[in-house]
Amino acid sequence: MYWNVGEAVRVRDVIDSLEAAYPTELAESWDAVGLVCGDPGAVVQRVLFCVDPTEATVDEAIDFGAQLLVAHHPLLLRGVNGVPADDHKGRVVHRLIRAGIGLYCAHTNADSANPGVSDALAEAIGLRVHRPLAPHHEGAATGLGRIGELPEPEPFRSFVQRVADNLPTTAWGVRGAGEPERPIRTVAVSGGSGDSFLDAAAAAGVDAYVTADLRHHPAGEHIARAEVPGTSVPALVDVAHWASEWPWCQQAADVVAAALPDTVEVLVSTRRTDPWTVHTGAATDPGRALA
Structure with missing residues (x-):
């Protein structure tokens, strides 16, 4: 892409760079990829990359001052009739919109x-x-x-x-x-x-x-x-x-950084959104486990 000096980068420009690397036609027919919320014409200075679009990664995007969150997993993979703020996914959408942050998902195409x-x-x-x-x-x-x-x-x-x-x-x-x-x-x-x-x-x-x-x-x-x-x-x-998909976040961040001018800052999320929080070892006495 060619940029004039002082020309602002827009959400659509970030999307173009991502879709050049991860063409949407590669997505499976059942998948939901693309821009979930946000204005394609909005100016972008910071982009956060994550595996899961959760409240934790929205918090990180807000803390980073991002205008766009790029996630691997879709937020709305299955059909929905609404996104009320008292529902987990609806709450994510509402928080993103209120913070002026767009959400883009690249899943099976990536x-x-x-x-x-x-x-x-x-x-x-x-x-x-x-x-x-x-x-x-x-x-x-x-x-x-x-x-x-x-x-x-x-x-x-x-x-x-x-x-x-x-x-x-x-x-x-x-x-x-x-x-x-x-x-x-x-x-x-x-x-x-x-x-x-x-x-x-x-x-x-x-x-x-x-x-x-x-x-x-x-x-x-x-x-x-x-x-x-x-x-x-x-x-x-x-x-x-x-953990198996987290390395992709840096790959995608590098794609955007290489395609867009230095006015756009990229960051890979460090929030661990794996749902498991406790793992205990085997019993000291194997026989006890079978008692």
Whole structure:
């Protein structure tokens, strides 16, 4: 984009830069992306980037003096008949409007873009990305998830620690399912809930698969397949949903910073909007847990 000296940056200019990187046509048909509230013609000097548009991130946007909040998760994904101020989502909308802050959401379009959410996750844990895990079509650079490679193989227990060390700390933590000493070199990742790609990860022949929100039965059935002679399936690493997508916030902030003049300041939210707040360890006496 070209800017005349003294020309103000508008909300629509920020949106243009985001949609050039994360085209809305990449969004799934059920998704709700785009400008939720705010005036496209409003002047922008500060933009805050977050995973979840919650009251906590609205507080942060107000404290920062932002005119636009860019979130990954949609605020109004399902149809609503109103946004009353005594409802959680309605309260968020009312607070944003009263503060003069717009809200823009880039969700599955940011998941599928190249680079996108899973590229940011892969970069955070030190992978060199090769291709999408679930490309839009054969040979496409866009699609969901990514397949990458570590610089050198390392034991699975070390790889799980690598993931934990390079993502934000959460009460959910980081869990691994697999043989602790198994060498890990090739890795599939999918930011957000990714157990729908367990078969794709297995078909890709990777050593490990990193995602969020893995459920008991799909994960257990996946690991059980390794007991079949001649069958190998990826070890699993399960992280908090919020933590898996938070690296994207810096990627999106960099997109806007690169496209717009220095008069626009960007900030990545540091509010932990993962819903889990307490995580206790295993019982000191394993037998007691089964008593």
